[in-house]
Amino acid sequence: MKHAVIIGGGHNGLVCAWYLAAAGHKVTILEKNDTVGGAAITEEFHPGFRNSVASYTVSLLNPKVIADLDLHRHGLKIVERKMGNFLPLPDGRALEAGPGRTRASVAQFSVRDAEALDGFDRMLENAANVLRDLLLRTPPNVTDGNWLSAVPELLKAASLGRQFSHLSLDARRDVLDLFTCSAAEILDRWFESDPVKALFGFDGIVGNWNSPLAPGTGYVLLHHYFGEVNGKQGVWGHAIGGMGAITEAMRKACEEKGVVVKTGTPVARAEAGETGVTAVITEDGTRIEADLVVSNIHPQLLVGVLLENAPLPEDFRRRIGYWQSGSGTFRMNVALDALPVFTARPEPGDHLSAGIIIAPSLDYMDRAYLESRAHGWSSKPIVEMLIPSTLDPSLAPEGKHVASLFCQHVAPQLPDGFPGGSSWDDHKEAVADLMIGTVDRHAPGFAQSVIGRQVLSPLDLERKLSLIGGDIFHGKLSLNQLFSARPVLGYGAYRAPLKGLYMCGSSTHPGGGVTGVPGHNAAREILGDIRARRV
Numbered sequence: 423m424k425h426a427v428i429i430g431g432g433h434n435g436l437v438c439a440w441y442l443a444a445a446g447h448k449v450t451i452l453e454k455n456d457t458v459g460g461a462a463i464t465e466e467f468h469p470g471f472r473n474s475v476a477s478y479t480v481s482l483l484n485p486k487v488i489a490d491l492d493l494h495r496h497g498l499k500i501v502e503r504k505m506g507n508f509l510p511l512p513d514g515r516a517l518e519a520g521p522g523r524t525r526a527s528v529a530q531f532s533v534r535d536a537e538a539l540d541g542f543d544r545m546l547e548n549a550a551n552v553l554r555d556l557l558l559r560t561p562p563n564v565t566d567g568n569w570l571s572a573v574p575e576l577l578k579a580a581s582l583g584r585q586f587s588h589l590s591l592d593a594r595r596d597v598l599d600l601f602t603c604s605a606a607e608i609l610d611r612w613f614e615s616d617p618v619k620a621l622f623g624f625d626g627i628v629g630n631w632n633s634p635l636a637p638g639t640g641y642v643l644l645h646h647y648f649g650e651v652n653g654k655q656g657v658w659g660h661a662i663g664g665m666g667a668i669t670e671a672m673r674k675a676c677e678e679k680g681v682v683v684k685t686g687t688p689v690a691r692a693e694a695g696e697t698g699v700t701a702v703i704t705e706d707g708t709r710i711e712a713d714l715v716v717s718n719i720h721p722q723l724l725v726g727v728l729l730e731n732a733p734l735p736e737d738f739r740r741r742i743g744y745w746q747s748g749s750g751t752f753r754m755n756v757a758l759d760a761l762p763v764f765t766a767r768p769e770p771g772d773h774l775s776a777g778i779i780i781a782p783s784l785d786y787m788d789r790a791y792l793e794s795r796a797h798g799w800s801s802k803p804i805v806e807m808l809i810p811s812t813l814d815p816s817l818a819p820e821g822k823h824v825a826s827l828f829c830q831h832v833a834p835q836l837p838d839g840f841p842g843g844s845s846w847d848d849h850k851e852a853v854a855d856l857m858i859g860t861v862d863r864h865a866p867g868f869a870q871s872v873i874g875r876q877v878l879s880p881l882d883l884e885r886k887l888s889l890i891g892g893d894i895f896h897g898k899l900s901l902n903q904l905f906s907a908r909p910v911l912g913y914g915a916y917r918a919p920l921k922g923l924y925m926c927g928s929s930t931h932p933g934g935g936v937t938g939v940p941g942h943n944a945a946r947e948i949l950g951d952i953r954a955r956r957v
Contacts, residue, residue, distance in 0.1 A: 423447055424952055427702045427710055429689050430718030432460025436672035437941030438716055438926040440491050443679035445949050454688035458673050461887050462936050464666030468874030470819045471757040474665035477936050478826040481649030481658045487938035496671035499662040501813050502651050505776035509621050510864045516766035517621050532615040542612045548593045549600050550648040557939050560947055561906040561931050563915040605639040606784050616783040623784045629894045631750030633791040634784045638900050660813045694732040698921030714922040714957050720890045721745055721909045721929045738919050741910050746898045748834030748891035754827040757874035761823055762865035775812040780805040780860055794831035799853050804830040805860050829857045834880045834891035846879035895934025896927055905931055916944040922957050924948055
């Protein structure tokens with residue numbers, strides 16, 4: 423039996439811990455905050471009002487993880503949105519998306535676009551199926567070792583090649599384009615209406631500080647497409663009790679297997695020598711012996727802080743140093759004394775349970791990005807608002823509501839010499855007013871209905887949740903930071919370059935979102951190394 427210490431009690435750390443404990447090993451989770459969950463937690467942010475703090479909606483949580491951990495038995499319940507997405511427009515019109523809705527809604531803007539929807543969905547679904555098959559696989563790892571170490575990686579690559587060979591040539595071209603082209607380029611091929619392009623293009627910049635015109639945003643769009651809720655693909659949902667209900671169910675599953683969960687226990691450093699990692703030292707000086715250490719934190723915190731003096735390869739340390747993070751995210755929760763009334767849909771309805779997207783065109787999103795780069799934030803930002811209390815009344819007092827505002831684009835760090843101070847602390851309340859005012863333009867009276875708010879700038883997200891640059895994905899989903907290159911080419915198989923040191927967070931394949939997949943895959947590799955006596 424081995425003793426594994428997992429640094430960081432976010433959802434991937436919990437998943438990894440469960441699989442290791444289920445295999446009979448001793449596991450200890452060390453979490454700096456007073457509760458596990460990382461970015462997937464629920465807090466009371468105003469008296470009587472609770473909501474998900476950072477992550478805020480469910481679709482990408484992997485079905486195998488849900489089933490293996492038996493999360494429903496441990497209290498998890500996920501309900502589907504009554505409408506997928508709702509895009510109100512300045513001219514008083516609106517687009518609706520969801521099963522049985524999208525085609526008729528799109529046809530109001532373009533009959534041609536409505537007729538193109540089936541082909542567009544098939545194209546995305548073909549590519550998403552490839553991704554789904556890749557999710558639970560460990561990427562081929564580029565090695566400098568001898569042929570004995572290279573052969574297994576070649577076999578993995580050959581297996582992937584066979585998988586792609588089952589696709590038609592046209593589908594293979596689509597997959598290539600989705601991985602390399604901009605979201606705008608993909609959408610321009612299929613649609614003519616600006617609002618229709620905006621409806622789909624928003625997924626290309628979610629958690630991605632970039633313009634939808636930038637190469638690579640096609641992949642980010644695809645990344646948000648392959649999820650499912652309750653066995654229904656492409657559906658988004660809400661966890662009753664907020665996102666913390668997911669990680670609370672995971673904690674219960676872990677403790678049932680004997681995992682020791684220590685909250686309020688920040689780690690100061692990991693001890694390592696030429697033979698590998700040997701222990702973890704907490705900030706209060708406690709030394710915890712470990713046969714193996716698994717990092718569920720941002721790689722720059724692992725390498726630059728916890729392993730500052732460890733004998734790591736210099737090239738690995740250098741490349742982690744310029745790992746790119748920063749999702750352009752400004753996150754808010756607001757307490758409401760009334761539901762918003764949208765000019766485009768003044769009556770109550772299913773649209774209030776949808777992802778409400780305020781970004782009427784790809785050009786609007788492009789300008790928001792460019793302005794944020796130049797000035798720190800956009801005067802016309804992108805906002806996605808959800809009102810989870812329409813699906814889960816336990817989050818707010820009777821007759822009241824909570825709303826999640828996922829706001830973009832803002833600069834992860836404000837430009838040097840920024841007027842009035844260069845810290846987000848100097849500007850976040852003014853930007854919060856701007857975000858609320860942006861919603862108010864589409865739903866007059868919204869600002870007046872806000873009776874409390876929680877404001878998290880990129881700096882707050884870094885302080886509170888250790889998200890460097892406020893990056894919700896632990897690193898950009900760019901082509902040079904995906905698959906075998908996540909986080910560094912040569913270390914894409916969840917193993918760090920010290921014996922007994924592993925990585926299981928969102929900086930590993932397949933990347934960010936509340937999926938549980940990095941934790942699942944890392945555990946499989948660790949258990950394989952234990953069986954082969956490599957650790």
